[in-house]
Amino acid sequence: MNALTVTGLCKSFGGLRVMDGVDLSVSPGERRLIIGPNGAGKTTLFNQITGEIAPDSGTVGLFGRDITRVACRRRAHLGLARTYQIITLFPHDTILHNVRLAFLGLSPLRWNPLAALDRRQALAERAYAILARIGLDHIAERPLAQTSYGERRRVEIAMALAQEPKVLLLDEPFAGLSIDERGDVQKLLLSIPRDVTVVMIEHNMDVALDFADRITLLHFGKVIVEGTRAEVVADARTREVYLGT
Amino acid sequence: MIRPASRIASAAAAPALVVVLLATLPVWLGHHPYYVNIASQILLWAVAALALNVLVGYAGLVSLGHAALLAMAGYTVGLLLQAGYGHLAADLGAIAVTLAASAVFAVLALRSTGVGFLMITLALGQIVWGIAYRWAGLTNGDNGISLAARPAPFGLSLAGAEAFYYTALLIFLMALVSMRILVRSPFGASLAGTRDQPRRMTALGFNVWLIRFLAFLASGFWSGVAGLLYVYYHQFIAPPAAALTASAEILLMVISGGAATLLGPIAGAAIVVIMKNVASAYIERWNLVLGVIFILIISFMPEGLVPGSVRLARAAWVWLRARLPGREGRYTQERIS
Amino acid sequence: MSLWLTLAVNSVALGGLLFLLSSGFSLIFGLMRIPNLMHGSFFMLGAYLGVALLARGINFWIAALASAAAMALIGGLIERVLLRRLEGQVLPQVLLTLGFAFIIADVCLMLWTGDPWQPATPDHLRGAVQVAGLYFPLYRLVVVAVAVAIAIALWLLVDWTRLGAMIRAGVDDAPIARVVGIRVSQLFTLVFALGAALAGFGGVMGAPYLSVYPGLDFEMLPLALIVVILGGVGSLLGALVGSFLIGFLYNFGTALLPDLAYVILFLPMVLILVLRPQGLFGKVTT
Numbered sequence: 001m002n003a004l005t006v007t008g009l010c011k012s013f014g015g016l017r018v019m020d021g022v023d024l025s026v027s028p029g030e031r032r033l034i035i036g037p038n039g040a041g042k043t044t045l046f047n048q049i050t051g052e053i054a055p056d057s058g059t060v061g062l063f064g065r066d067i068t069r070v071a072c073r074r075r076a077h078l079g080l081a082r083t084y085q086i087i088t089l090f091p092h093d094t095i096l097h098n099v100r101l102a103f104l105g106l107s108p109l110r111w112n113p114l115a116a117l118d119r120r121q122a123l124a125e126r127a128y129a130i131l132a133r134i135g136l137d138h139i140a141e142r143p144l145a146q147t148s149y150g151e152r153r154r155v156e157i158a159m160a161l162a163q164e165p166k167v168l169l170l171d172e173p174f175a176g177l178s179i180d181e182r183g184d185v186q187k188l189l190l191s192i193p194r195d196v197t198v199v200m201i202e203h204n205m206d207v208a209l210d211f212a213d214r215i216t217l218l219h220f221g222k223v224i225v226e227g228t229r230a231e232v233v234a235d236a237r238t239r240e241v242y243l244g245t
Numbered sequence: 246m247i248r249p250a251s252r253i254a255s256a257a258a259a260p261a262l263v264v265v266l267l268a269t270l271p272v273w274l275g276h277h278p279y280y281v282n283i284a285s286q287i288l289l290w291a292v293a294a295l296a297l298n299v300l301v302g303y304a305g306l307v308s309l310g311h312a313a314l315l316a317m318a319g320y321t322v323g324l325l326l327q328a329g330y331g332h333l334a335a336d337l338g339a340i341a342v343t344l345a346a347s348a349v350f351a352v353l354a355l356r357s358t359g360v361g362f363l364m365i366t367l368a369l370g371q372i373v374w375g376i377a378y379r380w381a382g383l384t385n386g387d388n389g390i391s392l393a394a395r396p397a398p399f400g401l402s403l404a405g406a407e408a409f410y411y412t413a414l415l416i417f418l419m420a421l422v423s424m425r426i427l428v429r430s431p432f433g434a435s436l437a438g439t440r441d442q443p444r445r446m447t448a449l450g451f452n453v454w455l456i457r458f459l460a461f462l463a464s465g466f467w468s469g470v471a472g473l474l475y476v477y478y479h480q481f482i483a484p485p486a487a488a489l490t491a492s493a494e495i496l497l498m499v500i501s502g503g504a505a506t507l508l509g510p511i512a513g514a515a516i517v518v519i520m521k522n523v524a525s526a527y528i529e530r531w532n533l534v535l536g537v538i539f540i541l542i543i544s545f546m547p548e549g550l551v552p553g554s555v556r557l558a559r560a561a562w563v564w565l566r567a568r569l570p571g572r573e574g575r576y577t578q579e580r581i582s
Numbered sequence: 583m584s585l586w587l588t589l590a591v592n593s594v595a596l597g598g599l600l601f602l603l604s605s606g607f608s609l610i611f612g613l614m615r616i617p618n619l620m621h622g623s624f625f626m627l628g629a630y631l632g633v634a635l636l637a638r639g640i641n642f643w644i645a646a647l648a649s650a651a652a653m654a655l656i657g658g659l660i661e662r663v664l665l666r667r668l669e670g671q672v673l674p675q676v677l678l679t680l681g682f683a684f685i686i687a688d689v690c691l692m693l694w695t696g697d698p699w700q701p702a703t704p705d706h707l708r709g710a711v712q713v714a715g716l717y718f719p720l721y722r723l724v725v726v727a728v729a730v731a732i733a734i735a736l737w738l739l740v741d742w743t744r745l746g747a748m749i750r751a752g753v754d755d756a757p758i759a760r761v762v763g764i765r766v767s768q769l770f771t772l773v774f775a776l777g778a779a780l781a782g783f784g785g786v787m788g789a790p791y792l793s794v795y796p797g798l799d800f801e802m803l804p805l806a807l808i809v810v811i812l813g814g815v816g817s818l819l820g821a822l823v824g825s826f827l828i829g830f831l832y833n834f835g836t837a838l839l840p841d842l843a844y845v846i847l848f849l850p851m852v853l854i855l856v857l858r859p860q861g862l863f864g865k866v867t868t
Contacts, residue, residue: 050448076450088445090438101438104431105449113432113463120431163449307673309680353852356859360672364617364807368851371804375844382841489800493680500677533688539681543674544664 001064003028003197004167009048009058011041011221018044019055020221026167028063032199033212037241041221042201043085046169049199050082051075062167076105079166083156083173085201089144096140098155099127102162127162134158134188150181157188168192170200174207182207209233217241267414271407278406282478285406287518288413289474292420294498294510296467301496302505303428304460305440307363310350310370312491314465317373318343318472319482323390324383332396340469346373347465351458358443370492378484389483392476403477413474420467425507427463436460437505490532497535501542503549512551587716589833595722595791597829598729602784603802604809605736605821606777612753612816613773615672616665619679621781622803623686624653628782629794630690633699642704646786650779657778661771669767683799691796700793725787732780733822740818749773753816805832808851814864823862 004026011019018041026032034042047053049060051072059068062078070078090098100123104110109120117123131137134154144152153173160168173189174182186207192198202208209215215232217225225235232238266273274280293315300306318339325335354365377384384390395403403409427433438446439453446453476482485491494517502513524534546553607621628649635645660682668674703721710717740746748769785794792798809828813820828847835846854861 052444052448072447073450073452076448082448084445088442090441090445092437092441097434101434101446102449104435105446105451107431109431110435110451111432113427113430115431116426116429117431117434118429159449307676353855356855360611360615360617360676363676364811365855367617367619368804368807368811369848371800371807372844372848375847376842379843380841489803490684493684496677530688530692532684532691536681536684536688539677539684540664543668543677543681547671547674 001028002026002061003030003063004049004199005059005061005064006045006049007059007061009045009060010056011044011048011053012056018221019048022058022218022221022223024216024223026197026199028197029194030197031211031213032197033208033215034199034201034218035203035205035208035215036218036224039220040218042218043171044221045218046082046171046199046201049169050080076163080169081160081163081165081167082169083160083171085171085175087149087152087156089152089155089159091144094141094143095131095136095147095151095155096124096127098144099130099158099162100124102159103127106163130158130162133161133191135184150177150184153177153181154185154188157185161192165196167197167199170198170202172201172203174202174204186211264418268411271410276407281406281410283518283522285410285413285478286522287515288410288417289471289478290495290498290518291511291514292417292467292474293471293495294502294514295420295424295507296464296471297495298499298504298510299424299427299436299460299464299467301499302509303433303436303440304457306354306358306457306461307496308350308354308366308464309363309489309492309496310354310366310368310373311464311468311495312489313370313373313487314343314347314350314468315472315475315495316377316482316484316487316491317346318469319476319486320377320384320390322473322476323392323482326392327390332398336473339473340466343465343469343472344462347462347468348458350465351461355454355457355461367489367492370487371489374484374487374489377487384484387484389481392480395477395480409478413478416470416474420470421507421511423467428507432456432459490535493539494535497539497542501538501550503551503553506549506551509549509551513549516550585837589837590830591718591722593830593833594826595725595829596833597826598726599784599788599792600805600809600825600829601729601733601822602780602787604806604813604825605733605818606780607806608810608813608816608818608821609740609749609753609773610777611810613749614770616675616679617807618774618777619676619803620660620683620686620799621777621806622799622801623683624657624778624781625785625788625802626794626799627656627686627690627785628653629785629789629792629798630694630699631782632786632789633694633701633794636701636704642707642786646783649786650783653782654775654779658771658775661774665774666767666770683803687796687799694794696796698793698795699789701789703790721790728787732783733818736818745769745772805847808847810861811851812854812861814861817861817863820861820863 002025004024006022006024009019009022010017018039022041022045024045034045036042044053048055051060051067051070055068059066061067062075062080065078067075067078090101093101100117103123103126109115109123128137128140131140134157136151136154136158139147139151144155147155153176157170157173160170170189173185177185182204189198189200189211200208200211209229212229214227215225215229216223217232217238219241224241225232225237227235270284271281274284293311297308297311300308321339321342322335325338326332330338350366350369353369354362357365378386380386395409397403401408403412428437435446435451435456438451439456443453475486498513498517499510500513501516502511503509520534520538521531524531528534542550546557548556603621603625607618610616610618610621631649631652632645635648636642640648664678665675668678707721707724709720711720711723740749752769805828809821809824812827813822813824827850831846831850832843835843839846
């Protein structure tokens, strides 16, 4: 059974067709890289997998279950987590609180109007543990507004990891990072256990290629090439898309 | 994370001092009914402002129809008392009606957020005002509804200014404590999250709509409580209580004091009530004053008076230090530039 | 004339006035995302100015145009000097317009007292005209004719001129419009002034039969809100259809169920919000 199955996904904005019959099958534990030029529909694909955008037609399946009609928030409870290319964090709060919210999203505690959140030691400890994994535990109490861009990129990933997803969607986790920071994030991604399926959008080939088991090349909302790293790199169509020859 | 006893004591000292001050306020005011009544008004409007702050401050949803909810509680009390029910039944009925109306308001207004939310609440509020004004058969129209007397729970009459003040103080403290618990709770964190990053909250598994809906109900509940205080204080309710001006006044309290803070709305309520009483003693033009305050605050202290004053005081302090002679002054100046 | 016909004529006339009020409101909201809460105040202040000018024996049409010009000036100034400084901060902008609404209301109360003013219908617009064997009050027909003429003019402006193309681009997507070089900020002032002028003009047109009184501003404002919620933000056709719909509901509601007139106004708004939140002619925004 596939971890993630997408069949015949179509989406138009106004008259513009941004997703034109995309099929995708990702096995459990696989690392899948999705590449493609700007406007290929990569982020739109993610938005439809998580349910933030409803497709015009086609289906999305998670471990054999059709989730096309399942609300976005329910998909998080089914084990789907994502990061955003454009940083989407809580700017007024501390790093710790950001991660804590990720835990809260899946916990019935989120409805509790009486408990004191700051006194929930177990929750804080779990958040610290995640922050230790990404190496930000020493600045956990720092307001997000006072953190660097690279730190925020890592908090993005920490929030997704905190939800212990079965399928993790990473939208350009290396975007805008320095070489040192890229190394940190790369180590972090390699440390993700193999029972988590990872789908990643990335432009930065030198860090991303090593990571991927299989690669899907998207162009104008269609899958152009799919295969192992070597197959996709060797394929003439890949060069055509990227070099325009 | 065990705090030393001395720190707990000092953390508890300031609130305790304030409660003692408030409890003895009639003494400081020389038991003068006029001043005690103004204090009661501040407390009742503080409850209303705290209620609206749940939406404006913590949910990021600006309602311009909250006076309608308050008035609905007041009208329900008046009508049920007229119909011969007791005070307890009338009060419970009023809260139930206000909660039901809040649910309707919320379902409609939450079709939208931001400016759309504001417009829909404004339109709904004006409709309630229109019903109060036009449906004379029910609401007695412009003449309003009078209450024969204030209640006397457990045989304690609230007719006097001080008895009413202590009741209002008790209810105000309950509202304040419950707000403090709410904003520090996991639900409060969820609510603030929907304000700052609704999209991410949905992706994290939160039901953003339901969180906002529940916040609206909480806000509606305390608006209803404020409505009870209002109608018992004035022993009268008429259409202006539901008007846009009244909704705008409550919003002014929240914004002028500082939205998303606990003390801001209370400070705002005090400022608006005192201004209103002072202004009406000298000039008839309260609306003019209200409008000018609105514009001044928005232009010069958009974050509210409590956070704004802190910011201005800090800026003044830095400015002063920078102009003091000596190394320290230069150091500060360098750091700023 | 039968009751029904009278009601229908009044409804159409009120619809025309509402269009003058809400078309500007809708354009301002669509373009700038500001619900201009002083729009009813422009209507009322315009009406009072018109009354004052008429009292000095000035021709009705000149008085209406002069009021419109005065409102355009006031609106344009407020936009240029104050609203501009708060660009992008929706809430402060809304509160600023609300603050001005209160100030205008109080200044009007000071200058024109709390009594209602009802200027006489101008001589040349008095009387009735016979159409298909029925007599119609001329003035109401003139109000409708003027509203329709302005609707056509606005439609031509928005759909067929370069300025209109810029307004449409701004309504659809302000950031993109800015990128392609449309000077959105000047457009804002222009549209704000135009909306204020239309509201002021509507106020003068309405004065002879609505009369002018304190509170007219906040009676008209929610009507404009409901029209825009019904018709859809930024849509002239929506404003037109919504205006006449509300005109009919208001008049028939007030006549048939005077107690519940406001509830009847409220029902279509509820239906639209539940079934089609973008309004009848609004575009879905993503």
